[in-house]
Amino acid sequence: MSEGLRERKKRQTRQHLSEVAIGLFVERGFDQVTIAEVAAAAEVSVNTLYNYYEAKEDLVLPPDQASPQRLADIVRARRPGESAARAVLARLRDELRRRDRTVGLTAGFGRVFAMMRAAPTLTARLEDLGRQMTEALGAVLAEETGAAPDDQMPRAVASQIGWCHSLVYSEIGRRLVAGEKPDTIAAAVLELLDLVEDLLGDRTLTYALREDSSRSA
Template identity: 45%
Template structure:
């Protein structure tokens, strides 16, 4: 194994140790009551090491934010390449995420979900991610429209709104204490209903 590989492996182990320690403390005591210094002590690293890996405290919880923001736009872009309308492409991608119980869309242990929803800071950060995801969707949809056209913005708002509703409902189900398998079955049916309510996309100008 090369020195470079060993360094990368060590970095990943350190990152995981920090994340594990933070998650444990957040679940036990609540996100807002835990300090970066306490996380560093629990992980056996310096405080600066924690902030080097996770610049914002929220990043320790919402470490899948990049996929959360970019995943929907990527699915829409891939659908365009395959000739699949945006709504269908997004629905297919979302239902696949339900099948694999993907934490990006809201599948999580109940204590984690409760910790998340009880923190005003984390809820505010989540709202930012929802807005960023909608902006990414608008950018992906805008490829087919003239610059400044309002259509991709409106369509992104519809798609982003559907995803926001589904995320909220999934978290509600997790908090209810249902098993993940039962949640997945019920949520799949709800997701199909939500996507069926979305209007077919308009035809872009030729």
């Protein structure tokens, strides 16, 4: 379905508000900028801003982009014959090769990441987001494998995948703050993913293989 005029205007307004806010946060620090100042700079009322973003942190980490369902959604969409872990590894490699903004490999994101790391509420939000991603993935793995309630394997595998995902973002952030270029970072993190894949081992890498529906039909 194509995007209607109203939806497009709302999306553009949301993007504008976020871009204005992040610019102020990077310049002055997240905790030093008020919602009223963001609204004034964006030339909207405070009430209008709150209609688009419920919390100040949402301006940096919009719920529709920083989703706790990210890992679960990747695994739900995996191909027949592909395991949960390999689906996530494949997505991360693809995003790195494309220098996708999802993994922060865009010009100027180093300053944004440094700003986020300096703000306690944003770092707490990121930590909580990582926990929610792992929990949501564990629930999907338990459902898909038909695991018993006392089976700890789904949570254990989800934790391994969540650790890998967090490690990638942590390494990207560390290198961005150090001033490395996106191409250099992508190459280094792709090498890191190869190492991580070896560390995960066959039991994790073959867990929750997606069945071929054509065979089971």
